[in-house]
Amino acid sequence: MPAPINARFLESLIGYNARRAALSIIGGFMERMAMFDLKPVEFSVLSLVLHNPGITSRQLCAALGILPPNLVGLVQSLVQRGLIVRRPHPHDGRAMGLHPTPKGEALMAKAEATVIEAELEQTQRLTEAERDTLLRLLQKIYL
Amino acid sequence: MPAPINARFLESLIGYNARRAALSIIGGFMERMAMFDLKPVEFSVLSLVLHNPGITSRQLCAALGILPPNLVGLVQSLVQRGLIVRRPHPHDGRAMGLHPTPKGEALMAKAEATVIEAELEQTQRLTEAERDTLLRLLQKIYL
DNA sequence: TATTGTTATACTCTATAACTATA
């Protein structure tokens, strides 16, 4: 048994701990979402399209912190898979509104339920009250 | 003013919020650490070497979740900058122990103090008690 | 003149396979 590593300084940093916790949870997320062939960003995009039908690429980029060039292929892929469709924006000829297809809605109904299960697994050492506190404190940082 | 986006589902997920918060804090970290030319991973490696003189590459990889091939260039770079040195391991001829140089120690004294300042800036909307709670809850997830 | 969406491209980060020297 090797001498334990002293990582006290790093473990006193919110940034370090938030990154480690996020990577841990996202690891479980990816295992559970492999059956839907959805990566975290694809899931986030689909979830926002589902709950905001007609949302534009520009709005998705702003909401998720993605750069426009990096969203293009993502949207094309989701369109090709028949999960979303692009329709002309009613008031802006430059923009395209993104809408979920019935197939996309059905997939996301299952996927969102699975994500909730996965989150509870990954945070099973937290009480319900602790989960709520954690959400609130994290949002106080970035929102 | 466009209609606000409904992101309630994503914002109910610990993984999503932890990732967003981590990216926000790390953004501030990188701005403040540019004067030391230290990226987050380089800082983490230097901090562990400083507080664990003689630590091996393998131990660094395990502690930080880095894959061995990706640590090689990192260590070489820090050696070339004169911040750490590699010495043969006393009990294992395969391994090399990593030690901070006086220059590395001096840099990290300033860098760690600056990181603490940066963290307080990035989490200024949290009380001291909330910071402690947040650290504890995040560690309950991944540690 | 500014914005939406796009292409091309570069840079970084992360992951896998295979090798050597030593245990």
Place this chain on the structure above:
DNA sequence: TATAGTTATAGAGTATAACAATA
């Protein structure tokens, strides 16, 4: 046979510049 460290390389993620179409 297993482990520490390395090399080469592939893949994913993220970044900037520049363009056409529309506002």
